[in-house]
Amino acid sequence: DAEITQSPRHKITETGRQVTLACHQTWNHNNMFWYRQDLGHGLRLIHYSYGVQDTNKGEVSDGYSVSRSNTEDLPLTLESAASSQTSVYFCASSPGTGVTGELFFGEGSRLTVL
């Protein structure tokens, strides 16, 4: 079955370290998204991509970067992790067949920055 997977599911790192969270989908979806989830804020969009070589900033993009070298993967990189980036991160994808496309979410990656 097609799916979307995130790794690692849990990670603890130190302030200042570079961290990369992986996202891989097998649906051949054009659109991929990264959200972070924090208490009281719901899900906030970090970065998104509408296709290979396309990346766009979301509402909370500072301190994060993404790259889209193929359809299946959208890794999220924290160049220098900060304690404020402790959160649960969700990757999602959608077929991009219009503005009503359903988003399919991964199971999340819990990141703790000490």
Added chain:
Amino acid sequence: GQQLNQSPQSMFIQEGEDVSMNCTSSSIFNTWLWYKQDPGEGPVLLIALYKAGELTSNGRLTAQFGITRKDSFLNISASIPSDVGIYFCAGYLGAQKLVFGQGTRLTINP
């Protein structure tokens, strides 16, 4: 910043009770979606609404797209223990970009 206001933030109910939650915004949305998130999982779509005034059901769940296109509500009838979780409203403001509410955490006492 946050563009969807979801309420209530949390609910504590008895099994069998009906539940109602809503989302409002100062912006006009062309699609409203309702998601549910179980602990340790990603959100899963429950209901999608595409037209102002639309009323859609999915089993015990009913959702409506407000006439003004600035609000939506979700009702759950005769709640059961597996309804526990966090419910999110979401809407499309621009092409492909989904904005989420803060979530409603539902707790059910058996």
